[in-house]
Amino acid sequence: MIDQTISHDPHALRLFEARRKFFDQGYGDEGDERDHPDCKLPHAVLRSWQRCLESGLDYRADGRGDPEGRSELAAARERSERLLRNASGVIEHVFDQIRASGSMVILADDHGMILHSLGDPEFFTRAQRVALQPGSLWSESMRGTNAIGTTLMEAGPVEVIGAEHFLDRNSILTCSAAPVFDPEGKLLGVFDISADYRNNQRHTLGLARLAAQLIEKHLFEVEFSTDILVAFHLRPEGVGGLQEGVLAVSAEGRILGANLAARALFAESNGLVGLDFNALFKPSFGHFVDRGSRPPFLQTIETRHGERLYARLRSAPSLRSNPPARGTSSAAADRMAFCDARHEQRVTLKCLATGDPSLQTALDRASRIMGKDIPLLIQGESGVGKELFARAFHYSGPRQDGPFVALNCAAIPENLIESELFGYVGGAFTGARREGSIGKIQQAHGGTLFLDEIGDMPLNMQARLLRVLQERCVTPVGAQRQVPVDISLVCATHRVLRDAMRAGSFREDLYYRINGLTVTLPALRERSDIRSIVHKLIAAEASDGVQVTISEPVMDFFERYPWPGNVRQLQNVIRLAVALLDEGETEIQSCHLPEDLFSADQMGETKSGQEPAFLVEASGRSLDEIKCEAIAMVMNEFGGNVSAAARRLGISRNTLYRKIGRMN
Missing domain, CATH: 3.40.50.300 (P-loop containing nucleotide triphosphate hydrolases)
Structure with a gap:
């Protein structure tokens, strides 16, 4: 029996008839499509239906599946952090354009798992019934023909309208999707716009493709943000648009990356990376950079094959930063x-x-x-x-x-x-x-x-x-x-x-x-550059013309101390130590440090004005011996309680267990 909503829709009726012939009579290849003009299915949809049949998928199956769960979604989002980071703004922008249209904007990873979605509340509720929500897997093998899964299989833009979905239960949807590739041409995921099939709009697929191109542009610019970018197009108005070719070039003129448009223009899939700039263009790279750094910034450039392009130089941020002044030590x-x-x-x-x-x-x-x-x-x-x-x-x-x-x-x-x-x-x-x-x-x-x-x-x-x-x-x-x-x-x-x-x-x-x-x-306790930080902080706090140094035992202590207050605490300690130096003193000793640094609730008690025992005796001893004694002191203080000692030392219990194991 035909649904009443379908009986009043000529397109839906044709799809209904196409489904009946495909599943009952068994035709569906591209030749059959030409032989049967009443079956107006896109080739990508027919190929997908055939794949679904061959895999044993039943078009009457529920195909719902449950969301993969928070842990699987979190893991997928972690794997696709770069894609999410560069797509988030585009998702919001596209949704703003189609807000209140009863649609959803969706980002899925390269396995078809939905990572993120934004949607109008009413349609979002309906979409949840077919598991169109983060954590759901929309691969073709699980849910049949659908824009996300079929785009991944075809590696190109796909639109699936109503009953073109393989599973009956998904025929309430119209979905338009485009693949997103990284700067190396690897498929990262899919950008999809889904809606009620009765709200299908002619330009939705174009909008999805545009969004995917924007994401790819962001990915490329972020990947090569510290390199020199050369943008070009056959027409001057095309430079700066989404169809422009872009090359990432090193300061020596070696090509580090090329976007899809650049590879297409030079008929190269992966062969541009590693080439010299002069292998593609007639002017030398140095000459091009020199011309591109002065107005007018848009210039013509001729390829080795004699084709004229319009190009613009984009300097990397590192090239625009101010170098240190000459003579500054x-x-x-x-x-x-x-x-x-x-x-x-x-x-x-x-x-x-x-x-x-x-x-x-x-x-x-x-x-x-x-x-x-x-x-x-x-x-x-x-x-x-x-x-x-x-x-x-x-x-x-x-x-x-x-x-x-x-x-x-x-x-x-x-x-x-x-x-x-x-x-x-x-x-x-x-x-x-x-x-x-x-x-x-x-x-x-x-x-x-x-x-x-x-x-x-x-x-x-x-x-x-x-x-x-x-x-x-x-x-x-x-x-x-x-x-x-x-x-x-x-x-x-x-x-x-x-x-x-x-x-x-x-x-x-x-x-x-x-x-x-x-x-x-x-955290400061995890850093390997404490010595360098100390020297810089001392230089910042010392009076002009005064060269303040620090004793080696104090420096050793600084490198072993857990610094619960991190750099802020170290800066305060240095500031106090410099202030406590007497006139004529230029070396920081333990007596110039705050007393609470050696208090019982830190690393063992000391008397005011005295150097801690483990600092006095440090000369001539290995760092491992000093570490062992410090651990033994704290363990003794807490009666062998490893958890309490680890908290006091600012390290984990596992780390302390390992250190104790090495001592035995």
Whole structure:
């Protein structure tokens, strides 16, 4: 029996007849499609139906399947972090364009698992009945012909309308999807727009393809953000568009990467990478860079085959950064860097590089997104320097001349954070200033907004912040109109936001909006560059012209101390030690350090003004011997309680067990 909704829809009737002939009479190859004009199925759909039949899938099957579960979804999102990071803004932008159309915007990984979705509430409820939600697997082998799974099989854009879905139960959907490839041409996932099949729009597939191209553009620019980019097109108006070819080129002129359009123009799939720039173009790379650095920036360039292209040079952020002034010594540069940090002036990411590999990884990753519309999330314990890192990120990028505005979400009472963040008009509430107040978001216009401890932001404020980030407009408390804002967003937290999401205290949609790139700053006890940090802090705190040094036993102690307060604690210790130096003294000894550094609740008792025993006796002994004695002292203090001793030493129980095992 034909559904009443189908009986009034000629297209649905033709599909119904096509299904009957396919499943009852067994035809469905491309030749049959030409022989039967009443069967107007796309070739990709016919090929998919045939695959489904050959795999033994029953078109009458439920095919529902349950979501894979939170752990599987979390693992999939972890694997696809790069895709999610670069697609989040595109998902929100596309959904804004089709809001209230009864549609969903979906991102799936290369296995067909839905990673993220946004949808109109009414359709979202219906879609859940067919498991169109995060955690559900929409591979072709599990759910038959569908836009996500079939796009993965075809490696190209696919539209599946109504009864073109292999499974009967999915015929309520119309889905348009396009594949997303990484800069090396590997299939990363699928961008999909789904709706009620009665709401099918002609241009939806084009919108999905456009979104996929935007994501691929972001992926390419982030991957090669520290390299020189050369954009080109056959027409001048095509340079800067989504169809432009882009090459990533090293400073020596070697091609490091090529986007899909560039490979297509040169009829190369993977053969461009590794070639010299001069192997493709007639002018030398140096000549091209020289011309492209002066107006007019758009220039013509001829290929080795005689084809004329229009090209534009895009310098990498690292090439635009200011080099150190000539004649400035390394020590003086270190001093300036830490003075700037202490007085919250223009410290840069380069200033923070002190040799620790884990920190250098964070610096390198952050430098790659400078100048891009990608939010930065900084994680780490209290005192590791998250705000300093945020300032360095701001002053290293193209917004360095704009404002840097910081707000600690944990330090402001909940009833005041709204007015602090969004501002208010005069008379908006009792106690408001008559002239009103501009909020932190507006203050950061043209620059960077730094939200510290964002994990402590109240839920209702999270919803308002998400709207601001999506619409790029802010509405002050009591105001009737929105104010456009242009900000770069940097957030920081010591919390594990994934745990907060599971606990319901942090919004999932906000998490994926602020989690463009996540960097984790190591705790000071985990860093290998403490010696370098100490020297730089001493140089910053010492008086002009005074060369302050530090005794080797104190330095050894610094390298072994757990530093529960991290860099902030070390900076305070150095500041006090320099202040306690007598006139004529230039070396920091243990007597210049704060007494509580050696108190019973830290590393063993000492008398005021005396050097701790394990420092006095350190000379001539190995570091392992000193470590063993320190562990033995703490273990003795806590009567052999490993958990208590590990907490006091600032290490895990497993680490302490391993160290004790080596002592025996």
